[in-house]
Amino acid sequence: MASDTADSRLSTIRDRIARAATIARRDPADxxxxxxxxxxxxxxxxxxxxxxxRIFGENRVQEAAGKWPALREANPGIELHLVGQLQSNKxxxxxxxxxxxxxxxRPSLVTALARxxxxxxxxxxxxxxxxxxxxxxxxxxxVAGLPVLLAExxxxxxxxxxxxxxxxxxxxxxxxxxLLAKLARDHDVSGLSIGMSDDFETxxxxxxxxVRVGTALFGERE
Ligand SMILES: *Cc1c(COP(=O)(O)O)cnc(C)c1O
Numbered sequence: 001m002a003s004d005t006a007d008s009r010l011s012t013i014r015d016r017i018a019r020a021a022t023i024a025r026r027d028p029a030d031x032x033x034x035x036x037x038x039x040x041x042x043x044x045x046x047x048x049x050x051x052x053x054r055i056f057g058e059n060r061v062q063e064a065a066g067k068w069p070a071l072r073e074a075n076p077g078i079e080l081h082l083v084g085q086l087q088s089n090k091x092x093x094x095x096x097x098x099x100x101x102x103x104x105x106r107p108s109l110v111t112a113l114a115r116x117x118x119x120x121x122x123x124x125x126x127x128x129x130x131x132x133x134x135x136x137x138x139x140x141x142x143v144a145g146l147p148v149l150l151a152e153x154x155x156x157x158x159x160x161x162x163x164x165x166x167x168x169x170x171x172x173x174x175x176x177x178x179l180l181a182k183l184a185r186d187h188d189v190s191g192l193s194i195g196m197s198d199d200f201e202t203x204x205x206x207x208x209x210x211v212r213v214g215t216a217l218f219g220e221r222e
Contacts, residue, residue, distance in 0.1 A: 006047035009217050010035075013200075017211065020204035031204055034081050036196075036214030039221045042067055048217060049075050057102075057212055059084025061094050068097070083164075083193075083212055085139045088112035095120050102127040102164040102193050102212075105141045107152050114156035125161035127193045127210075128153060130183065132176045133168035140165060143183070150187055162191020162209060173199040177206040 018028035034057040037045050045056070045067075054077050058064035064080065072078045082098040085105070091112035094101060104110060104126045117123045128150055131140030141149045146163075153160050163184045167176035177194050184192055184207075195203025197216035204211065215221065 006217075007051040010048060010051045010053055013213055013216055016201055017204055020201040024205040024207075026204070026207075031208060032210045034083070034193075034210055034212045035217050036083065036212050037218065038063065038084070038214065040218050042071055044218055045071060049078070053217075055079045055081065057081040057083045057214075061086065061090045061097065065093065065097055081210075081212075091116040092119065095122055095124060098124055100125045100127070100161065102210075103129045103139060104153060104158065105129040105131075105139055105149075107149065110149070110153050110156050110158060114158055117158070123159050125191075126153065126158045127162045127164035127191060128160060128189075129164045129166075130180060132165035132180050135168055138166065143179075146183060147187065150189070160189060162189050162193055163187075164193035164210075166196070167194075167199075174202050174206065177203050177208070181207040 013033060017031050017033060021028040021031055032055060034055050035048055035053050036057045038059045068080055079099045081100040081102060082094055083102045086094055086103050086109060088108050095116040101124055129140040130146055131138050131142055134143060163180055165176065165180045167173040180194055181192055191209045192207050193210040193212065195208045195211035197213050200211040200213055
């Protein structure tokens with residue numbers, strides 16, 4: 001994407017978030033836009049940073065470790081979120097690199113993250129990822145398993161900031177967003193990481209506190 005369009009893409013997304021929030025009688029400032037920069041190189045990311053975006057998301061530890069240290073060095077105030085599946089053996093690296101982790105989805109990862117946070121004395125906020133459509137191949141804990149996993153995360157002193165989900169493709173996401181919002185209320189969790197390029201306005205009207213937008217900001221991925 002040409003750098004002269006980064007400004008306009010970003011302001012368009014911000015306007016759409018603000019409009020959806022206003023319709024839902026929410027404060028637009030309560031919605032955090034995470035720019036999902038996976039697969040995109042520094043040349044595509046820099047124009048968005050220059051346009052004022054500071055919060056970015058990646059789905060792979062290795063990819064983020066390769067491109068973000070230099071970008072951060074050059075641009076103070078960057079916040080980096082992990083939105084992809086995390087292997088337990090990368091917990092140390094993830095805790096060192098990321099400022100939030102959206103993919104806590106199983107007890108072994110809770111244990112690994114708790115240990116990594118103790119070791120590093122650094123506690124990035126965590127979202128428990130729910131497989132909201134109960135899809136066989138998808139990341140996230142089963143809806144039925146959420147109470148136990150949340151209890152484990154809390155007793156391990158993980159800073160639980162919210163719930164995260166990626167609803168099934170190709171169907172209306174609204175019922176899934178509404179279900180995740182209900183689960184969050186039922187379990188006294190305040191954050192809701194829902195909404196991507198095709199459905200972030202719906203997510204905002206249903207309570208999203210974090211929307212994860214890639215394609216609408218960067219263009220199509222290879
Ligand atoms: C890639 C990705 C996104 C962004 O998706 P777009 O449709 O490109 O906006 C959001 N969340 C997660 C978990 C992703 O992997």
